[in-house]
Amino acid sequence: MTGDAWGLAGKTAVVTGAASGIGRGIARALAAAGARVGVLDHDGDGAEAVVSEIVTPGGTAIALTCDVTDVGAISGAAARVQAAFGPCTVLVNNAGILRPGALADLPLERWNQLLSVNLTGYFLCAQTFAAQMRAAGGGTMVHVASIAAEHPTPLTGAYSVAKAGVAMLSKQIALEWADDRIRSNVLNPGMILTALSRSIYDRPGVTEARVAAIPSRRIGTPEDVAEAALFLASPRSAYVNGAEITVDGAFTRNVLGLIPRAGY
Ligand SMILES: NC(=O)c1ccc[n+]([C@@H]2O[C@H](COP(=O)([O-])OP(=O)(O)OC[C@H]3O[C@@H](n4cnc5c(N)ncnc54)[C@H](O)[C@@H]3O)[C@@H](O)[C@H]2O)c1
Numbered sequence: 001m002t003g004d005a006w007g008l009a010g011k012t013a014v015v016t017g018a019a020s021g022i023g024r025g026i027a028r029a030l031a032a033a034g035a036r037v038g039v040l041d042h043d044g045d046g047a048e049a050v051v052s053e054i055v056t057p058g059g060t061a062i063a064l065t066c067d068v069t070d071v072g073a074i075s076g077a078a079a080r081v082q083a084a085f086g087p088c089t090v091l092v093n094n095a096g097i098l099r100p101g102a103l104a105d106l107p108l109e110r111w112n113q114l115l116s117v118n119l120t121g122y123f124l125c126a127q128t129f130a131a132q133m134r135a136a137g138g139g140t141m142v143h144v145a146s147i148a149a150e151h152p153t154p155l156t157g158a159y160s161v162a163k164a165g166v167a168m169l170s171k172q173i174a175l176e177w178a179d180d181r182i183r184s185n186v187l188n189p190g191m192i193l194t195a196l197s198r199s200i201y202d203r204p205g206v207t208e209a210r211v212a213a214i215p216s217r218r219i220g221t222p223e224d225v226a227e228a229a230l231f232l233a234s235p236r237s238a239y240v241n242g243a244e245i246t247v248d249g250a251f252t253r254n255v256l257g258l259i260p261r262a263g264y
Contacts, residue, residue: 019046025222138181190248
């Protein structure tokens, strides 16, 4: 794409959990579209590595070492990115963890840990960066949830519950902050190969079984998710607010495709 096709050139964007996987893919895509990117992650070395990947070909980025459960650290990161690039007008809430476990005996600590990163962390970042968006006259938020937000996922502890919470948080923001010209939308990735999910695919037969269940016949990539994130981050989605985009190769449309049919 040539020129400023996305309308993102010179905008200040912050992507949480951007040291790896989907966040890294979105940070790189935003930078390639001309945005100045705060690569926020509690893995400082990983964030610096992604900054190098962006800066080497001519992009603009800084690393923001920050734990999204720590409100003081988020405020510090917000101040650093504003000082470097001006107010953040694009926030991508993405930092997430998996803490598997059966609900029957899930320790409270594990439940709370997942909710504090995957749900409360999204709220804290939204609240903090919204202040910069208001001062700048508006902004846009993209929250990476999951197809698990609508589909209970066995033995994943609080994961689906947190993702369902993200979906509602986004709609709540869309209503409450529309007068501030802040938009809020959700991306629901399906099965994407990243560090978070790699151990699942390392088990024999898993990739083949999953691909067989996905109508698009492949596992998704962070770049697949990043393309949709660019749209929601950009002014080209100016009237899209309180919405969700699912990026799953039609997997969640395949319930009836998974049962045997009578020879037709
Ligand atoms: N991979 C998938 O199949 C998939 C599917 C649907 C949704 N998602 C969601 O996409 C998002 C990104 O997942 P991914 O697969 O790229 O995972 P990943 O493990 O590759 O990346 C997650 C990043 O978040 C960072 N992080 C974790 N806790 C943090 C904290 N407290 N503060 C700051 N940073 C923190 C990690 O350091 C890491 O860089 C998550 O919200 C995940 O739930 C992933």
